[in-house]
Amino acid sequence: MPDVRLHNVSKSFGTEDVLKSVSLDIVDGEFAVIVGPSGCGKSTLLRLLAGLEQADAGDIEIGDRRVNDLAPAARRIAMVFQSYALYPHMNVYRNMAFGLKFSGLEHSEIERRVRKAAETLKLDGLLERKPAELSGGQRQRTAIGRAIVREPDVFLFDEPLSNLDAALRVNTRLELAGLHRSLGTTMVYVTHDQVEAMTLADRIIVMNEGRVEQTGTPLELYREPQNLFVAGFIGAPRMNLVTGAAAQEFGAETLGIRPEHLTIAPRAGDWTATVSMVEHLGSDTYVYADAAEAGTLIVRAGGNTSVEPGAAVKLKLDRSAIHRFDAGGTRMT
């Protein structure tokens, strides 16, 4: 079983500690998404897994093997880079076949694997093209194909969608999810985009400043964020975080309310607020309201909401869905 396990892994570049004693368990076959703001150490973590950087301390295990001292190729991983990193002077076929040539595989087997991957990824007609003659999506698929043909134990993705335009990103996201279903291979996917994380992941690992803040299924993280960072990071638009007297009323230092758990009430409500801005998205309307007690709040209202900026409104909160955090930012039960 090629589980991926990290135990107290640390890494620093010079005086900067990029990873601070990170421990992590990724189960065989899982689609794990590591998400966090830029500079949180998520890419470094992936490069440590790939063997492109050396850990300063701790153990990295893939399957039952400790791989700290193994070269990338010996770890049976395949990595897809944010920049795709296609060999510019080789055509699509050779890009995919190049690595296999050094693995001692039969020529016919290499050909079979490349053809099969090309078919899966709809690259059949493009095998003779050079990367410069491909569109962004085709380059992306070539990069994924190069990973597939290796038939690795673990796939590593480093923000693979961030260079694609929005429409293509959604498409490729679906294709990746389908790919994971059909291959069933463990995938570790790094992104800063929480929508990608929510939609793709079996399990999300939220990182911040070199630490793992929380791991769990997308809905666990959404419903029960363990600390203020996760609460603010997961969910769009982001959770309203209220401090001061309004929070102490609920016995908390910080009070978290998702935008969908606030409603604009016709008469009675918890807070009085002035609407400062309204965003119509069609299905939803985001209302930004300034409340004297609670600061600026985002309310997710229905698509037919018709409030105007400047209007005074009452806001009612769903008391069963509030999140309470103590002075240290940890969730209170």
Add this chain to the structure above:
Amino acid sequence: MQNRLTTISVHTVLLVYTAIALLPMLLIVSNAFKSRRAIFADPLALPGPDTFSLKGFSKVLAVSDFGLYFVNSLTVTLVTLALVLLFAAMAAWALSEYRFRGRLVLGVLFAVGIMVPIRLGTVSILELMVALDLTNTLTALILVYTAQGLPLAIFILAEFIAQIPKDLKDAARCDGVGEVHIFFSIVVPLIRPAIATVAIFVMVPIWNDLWFPLILSPGEGTQTITLGVQQFVGQYVTDWNAVLAALTLAIVPVLALYLVLSRQLVRGLTAGAVK
């Protein structure tokens, strides 16, 4: 308007420079096809029906071992070129890719090699060659020229290698490609334009050099073209027909090599690699 003015002035400067650079060559080539009398009567005139003569060429080919000199020059130049490009690219790759003890010192040493002209060491080089029993061999020239060409070549190639995206090398490492193959299958193809540039830089001074052939291998069988031409230059009488014809012939191969290499220069090979 401003732009146009800049373009015009830039081109004027370039044209003037080109004219200055080409004029001596034109003089050599045009006079090589003239009779001796015509060369002296009007050196700037182009060869006409009255003055046209191939006497110089026939003399060069008949009297001297021109073919041998030619082969010698070509051997020295090409072997040196191959050695310099191979070693320089490897050293540049090592210096820019790997972090190892003494890297900085090595880099500085190569930089010093660019600044100090190798001719300052002529006496010691000659002593060394005598001790090694390499005088009057082409090997001596090849060794000296390789040493002379390496520093600048390393310097230029290291700059280019440093520009190859890190992800490409990482991708290859994840693919299980060994360092040697990464170098030959990925790095070298990607810096081909730079290699062509360096090849021209290295080649021309070697082909044109008179100093080291004269000192290290002036023997009968190892003369290069530049040295061979000298036999027509006398203390009292110079056979200008032959000298000019020999020089004209000497331009041909270096020009051919330049044309081959310069086709590589224009290509931007990293297009489509990343993004």
